[in-house]
Amino acid sequence: MKVLIIEDEKTLAYEVAAFLRKAFYVCDMAHTFKDALEMLGINQYDFILIDLGLPDGDGLKIVEQTKKTNPEAACIILTARGNLEDKVIGLDLGADDYLAKPFYLLELQSRMQAVARRKFNITEDLLTLGEFNIDLQKRLVIHPQAKIELSKKEFDLLSYLLLNKNRVLTRIQLSEHIWGTFADDDYDSNYIDAHIKNIRKKLNVFGTTDWLETVRGVGYRIKNK
């Protein structure tokens, strides 16, 4: 997958690129409005990550432009403006998603995956975890003996871990994914632990959950071959 990162903060652009390259994305970078338009004129991209606050132009115009010249590409708006209006306008112009700065790279990658699944019809709806099958579409955990019901948050947590399997997810990343940025003013919540405990309790009735690892002091990881 080819990604164009349009971001005037070079350091941030490099970090995003470094993270995505590890996940085998091919990344190009543009730091100005002009460069971005130029690169969009030359290359075709699968993903375009657009910072709205560029020094020499409005990122929203790039979104508009891309929809004409590069309609296959998926646009994700990244902005520190955090303005509801921008979000509405951006999505109206055809952007596929919207992320307010500061965001976790993990969250960005997950959103990209979600957009890709939707856009490029990649269906891997049934995932296997030990003795369990996870149906992402119907939001179900299926065991040969029974269908196990998880609460909405519990399922969100499990599927997020699953989509980022073999990677340690910190409690902060997990709680931000599930509860968003500012709904919560607790820094150090152990609520993630409570949810994980519940998931394990519900699944352990039917089989082992040793694929769900606790990484001491950091967070959790799903290990899957």
Added chain:
Amino acid sequence: MKLSTKLILFITGSKFAVVLLFVLCLPFLVQKIASEYTNYSLREQQKKVIKNVEKNGVDYYLQGEKNFGSYTMLKEEYISIEQSQFYNHIDTIKNAQRVFADNDTLNYRILSYTFINGNRPYLLEIGKATSSINQYNKPLQRFALYILIALIALTVVIDLVFTRILIKPLAKIISTKLLHRKFPFRKQLEKVKTSTTDFNYLDESLISLMNKVNEAFVKEKEFTANASHELMTPISILQSKMENLMADEPMSEEVTFRIMGMMKTLDRLKKISSSLLLISRIENEQFIKNNTVKPLQLIQEIVEEIGHRLRTQNISIEINISSSAMLKNVNYDLLFQLFYNLINNAIKFNVPNGSIFISDKELENKCYEIEIRDTGIGIAKDQIPFVFDRFSRTNATETTGHGLGLAIVKSIAIYHQLEINVESEMNKGTTFRVVFPY
């Protein structure tokens, strides 16, 4: 007392003082004028007589006799000319008594004057009865008094009207510049039209003061918005760097812990910044109030969102909200945030196995109230006035939050014109009441 009332009282008072003085002096004045006038007319008569004598000789009056005397019918005036034995000159006007043959005694004002005619001295006397001099004093005084009272009444009425007109701009300045003003002042102030320079000065000073207040307020808001906004990019960069660092395996456990600690601190910084940004966005009215919200549904959604926290501390929650209640022209997300923060606090500052009660009612003035009561640790009485202040942490511990939760609540309440009341007792619990206007 109002300025116009004071002015009128002062003007009227000073007028009455002047009138009183005048009324007291009036008898003397009138008498003085009467006596001056009498002297004057006596002199005029004297001139006439002397002129006649010079023209026609003294015999014109004496008719050959030694003396001449003439009284008017009621003895109010008389004139007499008689030969004098003395050559010394007399020229006086005096009051004197005259006794008549019928024992009638009368007071006269008498002009005595000697003149020489045909080498003989003569004494001329012209008298006027004092009673006749003073007979007009009383009516004159009364008349003067009436005119004076009428004049005063007239001027007081004119003063009343005029001061009203004069003072009017002041009332207008006060009502347009100071009262009926909602902070922050968004509307451009208009000058009050007046020709009084003092009022113009006051008006201009107030306008410039208000503009300064406004400017300071806007600047403060801008600063908060800009500062928190500008912090977002460096936070973003730091956060990404740490995330990339964490992904670089393998790492020793100690390093991992340290990075985790940094991430937690950064997360705290991020939450403070985004909370400040949220407050400034609410204050800048960047949210649209066009949702209709059912409070029961709203509270249920929040409780579902936050339910895991209730369970971890084994806190029971009782919701008693009418299913028909509706809130119109509100912003759903902001109200969600408001009640989320209040309920979150009710959990956070509760005791294990405690309770939370959420209920609603319609007040007597038809306002709608939602009450959130907890059985928590309570707020100290001296801290209650400050709970809504930014960064005021009444129960400051590591885990209670960044101290902006209630500041957000307050700004949302102000934006929606809601009233929020707090009642609390230490170790008994806290009650928050949110009152929606009718």
